[in-house]
Every structure is written in C-alpha cells, then in structure tokens.
Amino acid sequence: MTLKPLVTGLLVAGVLAAGGYGLYALGLQRGMGQANGATVAASGTAGAAAPMKAGDIDPSTGKKVLYWHDPMVPGQKFDKPGKSPFMDMMLVPVYADGDGDGDQSWIIVSPRVQQNLGVRTAEVIRGTLAPQVDATGSIAFNERDQALVQARATGYIERLHVRATLDRVGKGQPLADLYVPDWVAAQEEFLSVRRMQGSDLAGLIDGARQRMRQVGMNDEQIRVVETSGTVQPRITLTAPLGGVIVELLAREGMTVMPGATLFRINGLSTVWANAEIPESQAGLLRLGAGVEARSPALPGTVFKGTVQAILPEVNPATRTLKARVELVNPVANPGAQLAPGMFVSVTVGARTEQGLMVPSEAIIQTGRRTVVMLAEADGRFRPVDVDIGIEAGGQTGIKRGLAAGQQVVVSGQFLVDSEASLKATSTRMADGAPAPAATIEHRGEARIEAVGKDAVTLSHGPIPSLQWGAMTMDFGAPATGLPPGLTPGQSVRFAFTMNQDGLPVLTRIEPANGTGMEQKP
Template sequence: MNKKNLSISLLAACVLGASGFGLYQLGLKSGMTNAPKAVATNSTDLPAAASVDPSTWGIPEGETATRRHIEAGIKGGDVDPVTGRSILYYHDPMVPGKKFEAPGKSPFMDMMLVPAYAGAQGSDNGTISVSPRIQQNLGLRTGEVVFGQLASEISAVGTVAWNERGQFAVQARTTGFIEKLHVRAVLDHVRKGQALLDIYVPDWVAVQEDYLTARRLQGRGLENLAEGARQRMRQAGMSEAQIALVERTGQVQARMTLVAPASGVVTELMAREGGTAMMGTSLLRINDLSTVWVQAEVPESQTGRVAVGAQVEAQTPALPGELFLGQVQALLPEVNPATRTRKARMALANPKGMLVPGMFMQMQLSGGQVPPTLLVPSEALVRTGKRTLVMVVEDGAFRPIEVQIGHEQGGQTEVLTGLSMGQKIVLSGQFLIDSEANLKGVETRLSSTNEQGPTSAAPQTYRTNALVEAVTGEMLTLTHPEIPALKWPSMTMDFKLSPDVASPKPSAGSEIDVEFRMQEGEAPQIIQWRARQSKVKGAKQ
C-alpha cells in the first residue's frame, strides 16, 4: 500500500508541474504579445515596457494623460485629441536614449513612460519638456535674470614675503682678514650705522704711511705729493670717513669696521671670524622691514579689474584688530593652473615691523567703478567646453540659450549677451535638461546655427529597398534589410513621407526603393521613392 500511495503522489505532482509550466508559457506569450514595442534607434536590443492592468499601476496625480493614452490606445505618431499635438514616442526620462512606440510602465524604473510631443513643447522649436513629476523629484529650482552691480572690492589672500627692493648687500671693498663679527646669526635685527664686523687690511698700511709722510714735508710743490697719496688711499678702498680719520688722528688705521647701511634683518651671513675677505665678496645681506611684499592670489576671472596702484587693506589672523594699508605694485604674468588664480604683488607699510615673511594675509582690493549689468547666479551656467549655456523657462518648457559671460563674484556672474532682464532661468537640475537637449539634438542645432551661420550643408541621405507593410496618412511602415551606413540591422519601422514627395503614395505589400534622411526626435523622412521592378505576391500594381 505504501508503494502504491507513493506512485499516486508522484503522478499527481507531475500533472501539477506540467499544468503550471503550461500556464506560465501561456502568460509569457500573452505578455510579450501585448507589450509595447520600442521605436527603432541605433541600439539593436531595446527592452519593452511592462504590460499589466492599468488599474493596478497606482498612477499618481499628474499622470492621468498617460492613463488616457493607454485606454485610448494612442501610440507614437498619433495625435493627442486633447492637446492636438503629435506624439513622437514614449520614453523614460531617467534612462535617456530608450524610446517606445506605445505607452506603458517603464521596464527600468518604478514609473510610467512619458510622451514626447512635437510642436510648441517639443524639439521642433528647440525646447525640451520635462514631466512635472520629474521636476518635483529633482527639486528643480528656478530664478530670474536681474539687473545689478557687482561689488567694487575684490577679495584675495596671500602670504608675506621680503621686499626685494629694500635689500642691501655688504661687500668687502678690499682684501683683508675678518678679525671680529658683531652680528653672528641670520635673522638678527640691526639698526642703521650699527657695527657689523672688523677687517684688518694690510694693504692700507703702506698708502697711509705715504700720505702721512707727504703731509709732514714742508716746501713748495709738495702739496701735490699729499694729494697723490690721498688718491691712492681711495683706490685702495678706503672711504672718505676713513681718510678723514687718518688726517684727524695722524695715525695709521689698518682696521676697518663695516656698519649697517639700513635698519632691518640679516637675511644672509657669509662672513666668519678668522676668514679672508676678498675684494667684492658679499659678507652680509640685510632686508628692510619698513615695507613688505604680499604675493596675493587673485581669482583669474577678476584680474581684469585689478589695476596697478589700487589701494589695498589687509589683515592677518596673527594680529587681530590690526589693519595694514598698501597698494598694488604689479600683476605678475603667472597663473596657477590648479587654483586658476593669478599672482599680484602688494606692497604693505610695516612701520612697527609686525609683519614678517610667511604670514597669511586677507586683503580687500579696490576694483574701481563697476557699471551695472545683467546678473545670474553662477550655478545656473552650464559649461560644455565650447560654449556656456543657460536653461530658460518658456511656457513650462525649457530652451538652452548660449550666453557670453563677464566677471564672477560672490556667486553672481555678469551676462554680456544672450539674456534679457526678468527672464526665468533654471538654477538646479539643468544638467538633466541639458542631457535631454543633447538627446533631442537641440544643442546640436544651436551649435550648427552659431558655427555655420544661416547657410549649412545639406543633411546626409541614405538609400535602401523595403517592403511596405502599412500606409497610415504620411507614415509608412517598412521592412528593410541591413543598412551598414547607419549600423542598422534588418527590421520593421516607421518612416515619414516628406511633404515634397508627390502623390501617389506606395501601396501596402509593394516593394520600393527609398532615399531618406534622419530627423532628430522624429521618424526618418523619405525624400524620394520608386517602385522596384519585381513585385511580391499580393502587391498592388
């Protein structure tokens, strides 16, 4: 009995499995038959939209038009009886490039396909439509073009550096031996006239003895001997002060003390006690701190407003409350490619010596008078690399407008041409609209108009033979073989007769040769056709 019951159970399971598989195959076949077909594009594998009962989709408010299209069976190429506009195709805005000929639910996202219209809101006049639901999901914000004035002041940052024009070099005027250093370390402060080092100069002994001997001699014509000895002391490198000291004391002065030519900081110290100082050798270098330089980083877009001699106000976090004044000394020919800033040299007064090299400075530069102009938020600009665009709102649709921009400051940018005051523009989400404009060829046509002018080359045409499957008004459904020039496989798709093509139209079932051209956002347009010599069965003569 157990074996018999087991056999009956296995048989029942097999029957149920076969029945379920049959029902699955039937449902799959029905779903594939009712699913909307994708409009042919360059892709060879387009998915179909989901086909389920519209009443179970839970269509939100605002998508009633799509529900009506489903119930009325309105497909791509048909005219919407409510709006009177031609529906080009259906698409998912979140997956650009995929087009469907019938309404339905997107196979990619949990949302419905959106119709793309021709006419006032479509690509015919260069505008792009975006579903209100998509706009809300993206948080799309808009603003207006205003007439205003940028601030006359320019902000910049930089670091303090030595004023190279306040640099002094102390050199040996003759060969000698360094006996004593009064300054022993770099960055020591010195005052003007302060002793720096003592040098013993053996060569001075002989010329000074000659001078003192000539002065002691009495007689006519001996004055020239003393003057000649004085000139030899000058040639040996003695200064007027040292010669006067020899005359006043009547003694040989073989040691020389070098003093600081200005107050400042010792930035270089090459001399050492016991060393030899050769004629012309640099012994010390002193930098004046009464004025300092600031190497400022000015935004590249604002350098046109920076003028040499403009007043500068600077502050540093190291000295809160202290204000330093100066002016623009030079705009250096160097731009930082990483930060897109240009170096400007500022000269700041530093009477108390509080500013030292390396300090961080925040500055306000006087940019002069700035005339009022049109302004838009900088976030509204779409920079494509070749041009700058702004998305303008027109009757609920969007149009890309090329603009020329000027200076940028504080999140605002000057608009020189392309817009007018009060126009409504897109501030956020414009990159999705720009991608849709590229998809529909709006920006391409904009580029062609700007670069080629009103006269442009004729569009490229293609030829193929085809079988006429159906004729609906100006639309022909054709089955064509592979078209290598377009990388199209053999398929069945819709073509549109050009208004210039004279009647009669080809009949269903006939084989024809066609010449057509591509249209952005619309079916290919047949500009010429003729009947082939061989006819298929059932073709009309």
C-alpha cells in the same frame, strides 16, 4: 380535376418568388458594388492629398510645425510624422512658439503647480560687478629693501659686533672692525707729502689722495686722516639700513679680499605677501589693485597694500599663480610684527565689469550648456542658452542670451534640466497629468546582484531604448512587490518604466530561461 389547378398555381407562385428574390439579390449586389466603388474612390482621393511636412500649419492646433522628434531622443529631428525608430511610439511634433523662435521649446506651468513647486523669479538687471579674490599667502622679505656690506680692501677681521643671522641691527650700527695693511702705506705717503715744504706740492698731495682712494678708502676716511694727521689702519663697517642679518659670512680673524660679501641685510619696514591665486581666478587680477591682508598672529589688524607683480609661473601641484603684494599702507610693518613665513589671508580687489546680471542661483550648468529658465507671460517657461561672465556678491554677469527686464527662474530650475526633460514633463506639470515618457516600458537582461525588500540590484546589459550602456544599478519593486524566488547570481529578463522622479521601477521580472515568475503591476 380540382387538384391540378391548385398544383399549377403553387408552381407559378414559387417561380415568381424565386425570380423576385433573384432580382432583389442582384440589385443589392449592384448597390453594394457602387457603394464600395465610391468608398474606394473617396479613399483614393484622400490618399492623393500631400502628407504634412515641416513648416506646415497643424490644423488641429493652428500652429506651425517645426519638426517631429522622439521625446526620449530629442536631439534627433524628423521633417515628417511617423513612427519613432527608437521607441514603440509615434513621433511628437514640435511647434514654433509665440515669438517665432523655433529653436527653443516652451512649456506652460499652471499657477497652482508653480506655487506647489515654489517657483520664484528675478529680474535681469544692469549693474556693476566688483568681485573680490580671496586667497592665502605668506610673508616674505622685500627683496628691494636689501643691502650688502663688502670689504673694499684686503684686510683682517679683528672684531665682530654681530655674530648670528637674523640678529636685528639699526642703521649705522657697527658690524665689524677690520685692520687693512694696504692703507698704512698709502696714508704714510699722504702724510709725508703733507709735511714737505714747498710751493708746488698740490699735485703731489692730490696724487697721494688718489692712491688712498685706490686702496679702498672713501672720502670720509680720507678726511679723518687729513684732520687727525695720523695713520688710520682700521675701519669699522656699519649697517647701511635697519633690519636683520640674513647672511653672515664673516668670522673674527679671517682674511677678507676686496669685493668679498661679509653681511647681507634685509629691511623690515616693508614686507611682501606672496598670495597664491587659483588659476581659474587669475584673469580677475590687475596690477595696482588694492589688497587687505590679515594674519592670525595679529587678530584685528588689517594690513593694506597693492598688487605689485603677478609672477608668470603656475605651481603644477596647486594650480595657483603667485601675486606679489607689497604691504605699505598706512604703516607697512609696525614694530616689525610681520615676520617672513607668517601665513596671511589676502583679499584682492579684482577688476570690475559692467553689464547684465542675474542671481547666481538662476544659472544651470549641465556640462555642455549654460542655461537659465526664462519666465514669460501666461505661465510660459523656456530654457535660454547664455554666456556668463564673472560672479560677485551672489550675482553672475550675462554676456549673451538675455535682455534687461526679463524674468528668470531662481528656484525650481529642475523643470529645465534639459530640453528633453522639459518636453517629457510638460504635460505632467501643466496640471498634474502623467508624463508620456513615464508610460514607456524598457526591457533588458541582467544578473541579480542583491535582493532587498523594496528594490533589487541588477547588473544589466545595454538598454537601447534609453541609450544606456551596461551598468549595475538599483530598480524599485513593482507595486505588487517582488516575486518570490529571486536570488543573487540569477540571470533574468526584466522590464521597467521611469517614474515621475526619474527612477527606474520594475514592471516585471522573470528568469532568463522563461519559467514563470512574472509580476505585473
């Protein structure tokens, strides 16, 4: 009788416990369901918020986002964040700088890093550039100081006083003696008329005088016949100017015809210097510009002159234009020391230019762009595209891109080699932190050309992540060294990163068949 009530009580307690646990489990399940529903609702609300786009303010920085890009491919811009289609990395936002110029990125370089890198700046100033063009040239005859000696009548050369080309002659010096038979008849007629008696002979005398002119006699020779009263069948040709005989066509005994050139004489009182001006500097020349010429044959002597002409012809072999310089001041050619063919060094005063200028060492020419590194306040630097003018005295003219008073970097310009390199190295330069691009691993396949102690030469195929084409180049060994067994001619797969100096360093290399030989740093 006592056992039955005890069993009954245990059964009732078990039922109550089971019912209580069921109610607890049901309540827990409902509570979790409500919590999950709230989470889903919350996430749905968050997902409904509009994603960030170009032109929005980044709440993490408070700056306006211009666009997103991959630092390794900075030319490609995206209007919203996401994963780079070129690399296994997220796109990086580009913010507008403090001046609101969204097309130029700036970086911050700490004073300590500036000092370590030896960054120096110079002010953009306004001034006058007066460049000089240095060229080589050669002395030539002044073709405007030239004279011809010709025969005015048919005759015979009885005697030559000058017998070789380049003989020097003075003004009025005898050159040749000619016998002219035609003069005999004309002079005899004139003298016969002069001897005639009568009062109306003036017309006859004047006609005889005109016939002497027709056979080639000049007024001086006619006057000699009149005063002497005798026939003068011979004539002595003289030099009309001092210089050298550059052409000699006369020989003793030869017959000459009227108009035949017997001598060509070039003066030496003035000479030309034909300067070979590089085609790239031809635009700096101007007519009348002052010139100084120096010859190694006459050390210490400076010959002055002016640009007389710029010949419109380019030498296809040397790509130079010829500037004709006439040396005239103070004494053009004292003692005829400058001889045709002598080499001279010529300095030509080119046209001047006024405007902005910066030290020439501040200019960075990449082939496609001409930039300078502009130094702003608070250690900020940014590249600026400029149009440059002429260069003189270590200064280069700036036509566009800068303003007077700005500061430009004149040393350490490697910091701005391109906008991409600025972006990739900005974090490292800020205080020595590693650049994000240095952690990107690139992969490829290649054939080993040579194996060294600290490097291996690979002929690799295209590297899409760097937009490299196929080439042969050296790769530095990993920090733990090259794995054993590498031999020239072996096909391999490899991976590498770019170090802080921009050089490729292997992180691993293995045979193309995949049998081991893996080396990780």
